[in-house]
Structures are given as C-alpha cells and as structure tokens.
Amino acid sequence: MSVRVNNLTFSYKNFSLHVDALSFEVSKVTAIVGPNGAGKTTLLKCIGAVLPIEKKSLFINGKDIALMRSQERAKHISYVPQEHESAFNYLVRDFVLMGRVAYVSPFALPSREDIRAADKAIEFVGLTSYSGRYYSELSSGERRLVLIARALAQQSDILLLDEPTTFLDPKHETEILELIRKLALEKQKTILVTLHSLEMAFRYSDYMVFMKKGGVVASGKPGDVFHEPLLKSVYDMEMKIIEWNDRKIVLR
Amino acid sequence: MSGQDSKKTQLIFLFFLLLPFLLFVFSLSIGTYPISPRGLIRTLLSAFSPSSFPDIPSAYRDILIRIRLPRLLLGLAAGAALSVSGASLQALFKNPLVNEYILGISSGSAFGAAISIVFLGRAFPSQIAAFLFAVAAVAAVLFIAGSAESHFISLLLTGVIVSAFFSALLSLVMFFASPYALQALFFWLMGSLSLASWKDLAISFPLMLAGLVLLLLLRWRMNVLSMSDEEARALGINVRREKMLVIGATTLITSAATAVAGIIGWVGLIVPHLVRLMVGADNRKVIPLSAAAGASFLLIADDITRGISPLEIPIGIFTSIIGIPLFIFLLKKTRKVWL
Numbered sequence: 001m002s003v004r005v006n007n008l009t010f011s012y013k014n015f016s017l018h019v020d021a022l023s024f025e026v027s028k029v030t031a032i033v034g035p036n037g038a039g040k041t042t043l044l045k046c047i048g049a050v051l052p053i054e055k056k057s058l059f060i061n062g063k064d065i066a067l068m069r070s071q072e073r074a075k076h077i078s079y080v081p082q083e084h085e086s087a088f089n090y091l092v093r094d095f096v097l098m099g100r101v102a103y104v105s106p107f108a109l110p111s112r113e114d115i116r117a118a119d120k121a122i123e124f125v126g127l128t129s130y131s132g133r134y135y136s137e138l139s140s141g142e143r144r145l146v147l148i149a150r151a152l153a154q155q156s157d158i159l160l161l162d163e164p165t166t167f168l169d170p171k172h173e174t175e176i177l178e179l180i181r182k183l184a185l186e187k188q189k190t191i192l193v194t195l196h197s198l199e200m201a202f203r204y205s206d207y208m209v210f211m212k213k214g215g216v217v218a219s220g221k222p223g224d225v226f227h228e229p230l231l232k233s234v235y236d237m238e239m240k241i242i243e244w245n246d247r248k249i250v251l252r
Numbered sequence: 253m254s255g256q257d258s259k260k261t262q263l264i265f266l267f268f269l270l271l272p273f274l275l276f277v278f279s280l281s282i283g284t285y286p287i288s289p290r291g292l293i294r295t296l297l298s299a300f301s302p303s304s305f306p307d308i309p310s311a312y313r314d315i316l317i318r319i320r321l322p323r324l325l326l327g328l329a330a331g332a333a334l335s336v337s338g339a340s341l342q343a344l345f346k347n348p349l350v351n352e353y354i355l356g357i358s359s360g361s362a363f364g365a366a367i368s369i370v371f372l373g374r375a376f377p378s379q380i381a382a383f384l385f386a387v388a389a390v391a392a393v394l395f396i397a398g399s400a401e402s403h404f405i406s407l408l409l410t411g412v413i414v415s416a417f418f419s420a421l422l423s424l425v426m427f428f429a430s431p432y433a434l435q436a437l438f439f440w441l442m443g444s445l446s447l448a449s450w451k452d453l454a455i456s457f458p459l460m461l462a463g464l465v466l467l468l469l470l471r472w473r474m475n476v477l478s479m480s481d482e483e484a485r486a487l488g489i490n491v492r493r494e495k496m497l498v499i500g501a502t503t504l505i506t507s508a509a510t511a512v513a514g515i516i517g518w519v520g521l522i523v524p525h526l527v528r529l530m531v532g533a534d535n536r537k538v539i540p541l542s543a544a545a546g547a548s549f550l551l552i553a554d555d556i557t558r559g560i561s562p563l564e565i566p567i568g569i570f571t572s573i574i575g576i577p578l579f580i581f582l583l584k585k586t587r588k589v590w591l
Contacts, residue, residue, distance in 0.1 A: 074488025
C-alpha cells in the first residue's frame with residue numbers, strides 16, 4: 001500500500017496548498033510538522049478526501065483517490081479529526097461502530113461481524129470497560145482514543161491523525177503516541193500524523209515532513225532533516241537542539 | 253450493552269409497539285356515540301354483511317367506517333410521519349431543535365395544498381402540490397442558508413424568512429378564495445384529523461408509508477450523518493447524496509400528512525426528544541420508537557381534543573399549545589451548546 005502525492009493543490013479564501021511530489025512509506029509513521037497555518041491539517045484532509053481534490057493528484061497503490069467512491073476510499077484511508085462535537089450523545093460502542101459504515105450496505109444495519117470489529121478496535125485502544133459509557137462522560141484523552149478506535153474499525157491501511165495530542169497532558173500524549181507506534185508496528189498501518197511537538201515528532205516518527213505557507217519545505221528521516229537551520233527557517237525563530245540519550249530537545 | 257440495559261430497552265420497545273394498537277382500539281370506541289369493544293367488532297363485521305347484524309344501526313356503521321376509521325388511521329400515520337421526519341431532520345442537521353417547521357416544509361406544503369384546494373378543488377390530489385411547494389421551500393432554505401446550514405441560527409432565520417414568504421402567498425390565496433373555500437381552508441390550516449376521508453388516505457397513506465419505510469431502513473446511517481460532514485465523508489458516506497435522500501423522504505411524508513391533516517406543528521420536536529430521553533441518541537432505536545410514540549401521541553391528542561368539548565378543538569392548535577412552551581424550555585436549556 002503506497003501513498004503518493006502528485007501536484008496536489010487546494011485553495012480556500014486566501015490560503016493555498018501546493019505539494020509537488022511526496023510519497024509516504026508503508027507501515028511507517030510520518031509526522032507532519034510546521035507552524036500554524038502551514039497547511040498540515042489541509043494536507044491531511046486532502047489525502048483523506050475530506051476536502052475536495054483534483055483528479056490525478058493523489059494515488060493509493062497507483063489508484064487515483066479522486067476517482068474512488070467514498071465507500072471504497074474509506075476502506076483504504078481513515079481520518080481521525082482533531083476533535084469531535086455532536087449534539088447527540090452516543091455510547092462509546094455505538095460511536096466506534098460508525099467506523100463500519102463503509103462495510104454496511106445503505107439500507108442495512110451493522111452485522112455481528114461489524115459489531116465484533118468495533119469491539120476489537122475498542123479493545124485495541126484499551127477502552128473495553130468504557131464501551132457502555134457515553135462519549136460526553138469521557139476525558140479528552142479518552143475521547144481521542146475513541147476517535148482512534150472508530151478509525152481502526154474502518155480497517156483501512158492508511159491512518160491519518162490530525163493533531164491527536166493537542167491539549168493532552170504529557171502522560172496521555174505519550175500514551176497516544178505509543179499507540180500510534182504500536183499501530184504501525186503490529187498492524188502495519190501507514191500513519192500520517194500532524195504534530196506540534198517537535199521533540200515528540202522526532203522521537204515517534206520514522207519520517208518527517210516540514211511544511212510552511214502551504215508547501216513542503218523538507219522531508220526525510222528525522223535524523224537527516226531535524227537540524228537547527230531547517231527549524232529556524234520553518235518557524236522563523238532561533239531554536240537550539242540539545243541531544244540527550246538519543247533524544248532531541250528543542251530550546252527556544 | 254449490559255443485560256439490564258437491553259432488558260429495559262426491550263420493554264420500552266414492547267410498550268411502544270403495543271401502545272398505538274391499544275390506543276387505536278380505544279379511540280375507535282370513544283366519541284359522541286360510544287361503541288363497546290365487542291360492538292366494534294360486530295359493527296366492523298356488519299360492514300361486510302349488514303344482513304347478518306340487523307341490530308346494528310347503519311348510522312353506527314357510517315360513524316365507524318366512514319368517520320372514525322380513516323380519521324384514526326390518518327392520526328397514526330401522520331403522528332408517525334411527523335415524528336420520524338423530525339427525528340431524521342434533527343440527525344441530519346446535527347441539532348435536536350430542528351424540525352419541519354424551521355425548514356419551511358410545513359409552510360411550503362400548506363401553501364401548495366391551499367392553492368390546490370382553492371383553485372383546483374378537492375378533485376385534484378392536494379398532496380402533489382403540497383409536496384412540490386414543500387420541496388421548493390426546503391430547497392430555498394438550504395440554498396439561502398448555504399454552507400452555513402450547520403449553523404443553527406442562520407438556518408433558523410432563513411427558515412423564518414422562507415416560511416413568512418409562503419405564509420404571505422397563503423394569505424394571497426385566502427384573499428382570492430370564495431367564502432366557502434375560505435372556511436374549509438381556515439379549518440384545515442389549524443390542523444385537524446376530522447377531514448380525513450378514504451379518498452385522501454388512499455393517496456397520503458401509501459406516500460407516508462413509503463417514506464417511513466425508507467427512513468426506517470436508513471436509521472443506522474443517520475447516526476453517521478449526525479456526525480460533522482467531514483467525519484461522515486471520511487467514514488465513507490456520500491454525504492450530499494444521502495442528505496438529499498433523507499430530506500426528500502422527510503419532505504414527502506410531511507407534505508403527505510400536511511395535505512390531509514393541515515399543519516400539526518411541534519410533534520416532530522416533542523416526540524423524538526422524549527424518545528431520546530428514554531433510550532439515548534442511537535437512531536436505530538430513536539427512529540422506530542418515534543414512529544410508534546408519535547402515532548400514539550397524535551391519537552391521544554385527538555382523543556383529548558375530541559373529548560374536551562363538543563366543538564372539536566383543531567388538533568394543530570392543541571399540539572402547538574403544548575409544543576411551544578416545550579420548545580422554549582429546550583431552547584433555554586440547550587442554547588449554550590447548539591445555537
């Protein structure tokens with residue numbers, strides 16, 4: 001399963017995204033980083049076809065995403081939004097079950113198999129004991145896990161996560177990132193994740209993509225691209241990298 | 253689902269599936285001429301062979317077959333239609349305060365049915381004109397509210413504007429109507445089941461049934477449609493197409509109900525809300541229970557309005573008197589979150 005971006009453009013009001021060429025490694029975690037307004041979320045939403053895209057700009061295994069039916073696409077790519085707000089309060093298990101909609105024919109109800117797939121997804125993120133609880137009763141960290149479980153129930157190879165750690169405390173942030181690594185390792189998912197924390201991106205990703213003003217500035221293995229001059233040019237500020245036990249800490 | 257939970261849900265389902273039938277039998281027997289349950293069966297049978305039941309006066313037969321039966325069947329269908337339409341639209345617009353009134357469906361179909369009644373006479377099925385103008389109204393609301401359709405205030409305001417426009421058109425129709433037509437129109441607009449005839453039902457009933465079945469089949473997908481459009485799309489739903497399908501079906505059943513029963517407001521708001529209080533938001537339960545509870549609600553409302561005074565109070569007035577304070581209560585309670 002390969003993901004290839006080819007001349008992708010998207011414009012909205014006075015923002016425009018343009019990515020010439022970019023491909024994502026299979027079964028690896030790619031972190032997309034950059035300042036606010038760089039187009040990270042837009043890129044993710046374009047890849048997830050949540051936003052409209054032009055033909056011939058995105059390919060999965062050589063297949064044009066723009067030509068796929070939404071149902072077929074959802075079996076390949078799942079998208080985890082940064083947050084979810086709803087007027088209606090669903091139980092965790094009903095919420096996660098919605099991830100199966102691509103597998104259920106339009107006039108049918110989810111089958112036993114769908115329910116099992118949803119339960120397994122809930123189990124994978126460690127929320128089995130919460131499955132009879134309401135979404136609104138959960139903490140923000142637990143809610144992120146529910147959103148991830150719903151995407152897992154989609155059983156897609158590619159998982160897009162939009163800032164899954166924002167507003168989380170360090171413990172929950174680490175838990176989510178460990179889970180993301182586990183998904184790439186154990187479930188061979190190709191993962192694209194937007195992150196704000198540079199240290200975490202460096203630590204948990206196999207590849208990094210740096211974005212600025214709607215374009216890609218640099219991409220590659222963290223060890224190759226994570227250096228001070230690049231950070232300075234991406235964020236327009238002085239940054240210092242300190243190494244400590246294979247980890248990198250950014251001082252600013 | 254814990255065992256106790258599912259047991260509770262099963263009991264609620266059982267109760268609400270039986271309730272409309274019990275109320276139906278009860279409502280058939282009460283009225284200016286009460287008929288006992290045994291009398292009901294005999295009177296019904298006598299319709300097929302009057303000679304076998306010489307003791308049953310033909311007036312009773314007429315009351316039961318020509319008046320009560322179509323009236324109550326309309327009550328059942330319209331109650332189910334309005335409640336399911338409300339519940340579906342609330343899921344679709346991701347807001348528990350949305351109803352067919354707000355989207356202009358009610359005023360559009362009222363205008364359509366009115367021009368049909370006044371200018372084409374009762375011979376032409378008013379359901380067709382009601383549906384066409386309901387579609388026009390809801391399309392206008394969605395077009396004007398545009399991409400802001402998920403913002404409740406702009407949807408609400410647009411609905412008010414479009415409804416006001418169709419009300420003005422309706423006044424124009426009334427202005428040109430003959431005194432006789434005006435009286436009929438006026439009474440019908442207040443919402444009433446008393447005008448039900450087999451002829452009207454023959455058209456409205458299948459339309460409501462078809463729309464109801466479609467919405468029942470789509471009930472689980474409505475959970476997904478109640479997510480943000482971006483989420484629904486990412487989960488694999490063709491949001492535009494499925495929204496049109498649901499809006500089309502709700503418009504069909506609402507206009508089919510309105511064309512015969514007039515404007516019976518607020519049922520689509522009260523019933524789904526009460527159902528959600530009992531079983532939660534899952535539309536797999538909310539939609540069928542709304543159908544059953546809505547059918548029961550309208551029968552009870554009809555029984556009360558028939559029973560309060562010999563001069564029947566139009567049922568639309570009654571549901572509005574109950575519904576509007578409840579709407580205000582809901583609005584106040586949920587304003588922070590959903591406006």
